[in-house]
Amino acid sequence: MDKRTFLKSAGLLGVGSMLGSGSLVELFGSVKEVPSAVLAEDEDFWKQVRAGYLLNPDIINLENGYYCILPQKSLESLIKHIRDINYQGSYYMRTVQFENKKAMAAKLAALAGCPPEELILTRNTTESLDIIISGFDWKTGDEAVMAEQDYPSMLNMFKQVAARHGVVNKMVSVPNHPASDEEIVNLYASAITEKTRLLMVCHMINLTGQILPVRKICDMAHSRGVQVMVDGAHAFSHFRFTIPELDCDYYGSSLHKWLSVPLGSGILYVKQKHIRNIWPLIGSGESNPDNILRLNQIGTHPAYTDLTVADALDAYNVIGAERKETRLRYLQHYWTDKVRKLPHVILNTPEDPERSCAIGNVGVKNLKPGELGDMLFKKYKIYCAPIDGAGVHGCRISPNVYTSTEELDVLVKALRELG
Numbered sequence: 332m333d334k335r336t337f338l339k340s341a342g343l344l345g346v347g348s349m350l351g352s353g354s355l356v357e358l359f360g361s362v363k364e365v366p367s368a369v370l371a372e373d374e375d376f377w378k379q380v381r382a383g384y385l386l387n388p389d390i391i392n393l394e395n396g397y398y399c400i401l402p403q404k405s406l407e408s409l410i411k412h413i414r415d416i417n418y419q420g421s422y423y424m425r426t427v428q429f430e431n432k433k434a435m436a437a438k439l440a441a442l443a444g445c446p447p448e449e450l451i452l453t454r455n456t457t458e459s460l461d462i463i464i465s466g467f468d469w470k471t472g473d474e475a476v477m478a479e480q481d482y483p484s485m486l487n488m489f490k491q492v493a494a495r496h497g498v499v500n501k502m503v504s505v506p507n508h509p510a511s512d513e514e515i516v517n518l519y520a521s522a523i524t525e526k527t528r529l530l531m532v533c534h535m536i537n538l539t540g541q542i543l544p545v546r547k548i549c550d551m552a553h554s555r556g557v558q559v560m561v562d563g564a565h566a567f568s569h570f571r572f573t574i575p576e577l578d579c580d581y582y583g584s585s586l587h588k589w590l591s592v593p594l595g596s597g598i599l600y601v602k603q604k605h606i607r608n609i610w611p612l613i614g615s616g617e618s619n620p621d622n623i624l625r626l627n628q629i630g631t632h633p634a635y636t637d638l639t640v641a642d643a644l645d646a647y648n649v650i651g652a653e654r655k656e657t658r659l660r661y662l663q664h665y666w667t668d669k670v671r672k673l674p675h676v677i678l679n680t681p682e683d684p685e686r687s688c689a690i691g692n693v694g695v696k697n698l699k700p701g702e703l704g705d706m707l708f709k710k711y712k713i714y715c716a717p718i719d720g721a722g723v724h725g726c727r728i729s730p731n732v733y734t735s736t737e738e739l740d741v742l743v744k745a746l747r748e749l750g
């Protein structure tokens with residue numbers, strides 16, 4: 332088989348990449364003229380989207396923040412890619428594997444709005460951001476700024492570079508209900524000194540779903556000579572933005588979260604001028620210091636996951652970024668607006684629609700988050716993520732587009748009854 336024929340069979344060219352989204356195309360084509368805010372509330376419409384998923388009837392899955400399960404058609408595409416690669420064997424791995432991976436990264440760069448030379452496909456946010464933290468050219472006494480609400484995998488790597496290189500880590504604590512962007516910017520600014528070299532900030536805090544004013548933080552940090560690394564694990568393909576408009580130096584995300592790529596897929600963005608200054612986590616044979624592929628050595632890995640990126644992107648593009656974001660924000664406000672004023676309920680997510688999207692976090696007075704999570708699961712079949720630390724005491728609730736308001740009504744009923 333020649334290379335072109337094989338690329339085609341791997342679903343990379345033309346209509347091949349539309350595999351698996353045919354019925355979605357028709358469905359969304361029928362509502363082209365409907366404003367996204369109107370569509371977001373149309374349960375009959377979203378029921379048809381839901382029909383594209385195989386959902387476990389024994390649970391109400393309100394923990395999509397860990398991993399967004401694949402719609403059946405993406406799952407079928409994944410299985411097809413596994414079959415294709417298994418059929419081609421080493422021939423695939425030794426011929427077009429890397430070209431295909433690069434093609435996937437280029438598609439993701441287009442969605443992120445950045446040049447393809449600045450973005451690579453990784454296995455997850457942990458790998459992406461730990462490449463930067465561990466590979467930064469640290470000198471003893473350098474300082475880094477981060478928040479106690481940041482993700483443990485990154486905080487642990489900062490602890491490691493502190494032990495290894497004598498880096499001093501400065502920790503801020505982000506309030507759950509900030510009064511303004513300036514409050515957050517000033518908080519990060521207050522931790523910067525003349526020795527600060529790198530600041531890590533979450534685009535969306537995973538514990539509460541709070542969206543942080545990343546562009547303003549980048550502007551402030553850059554004015555003081557500090558680089559910014561953004562943890563976008565929950566942001567990419569959840570709500571709309573481009574990486575260049577944030578003007579950050581590094582950005583990492585996990586595609587198995589909101590893009591519904593199979594498990595083990597992520598991106599790393601590095602601003603072109605910094606590529607040569609980062610030490611790869613795994614040694615690479617790439618000799619051009621300005622080539623981002625230097626940072627992309629991982630050895631043999633499940634190459635079919637990479638290929639399914641195209642199918643997930645097709646499905647995402649058919650739904651449309653605006654329609655998805657609007658639906659997700661609608662679902663969060665559907666339940667939070669009903670319980671926010673209940674005296675025994677504590678919402679840990681800001682009310683301002685600009686400061687959150689799908690994810691909300693709720694606590695109940697006199698109940699530990701673990702107890703609340705247990706009760707929600709045992710009595711109401713609701714699966715969610717209890718969180719008890721970093722100033723957040725409550726259960727993280729993360730619906731996806733297929734979540735029905737009927738399911739959220741069960742959550743609202745439970746929260747009322749637990750008072």
Ligand SMILES: Cc1ncc(COP(=O)(O)O)c(C=O)c1O
Pocket residue numbers: 396397455456457458481482484533535536537562564565585
């Ligand atoms: C904010 C944040 N950063 C990083 C990660 C790590 O993602 P992964 O396990 O996909 O590397 C997560 C995972 O939930 C997260 O919520």
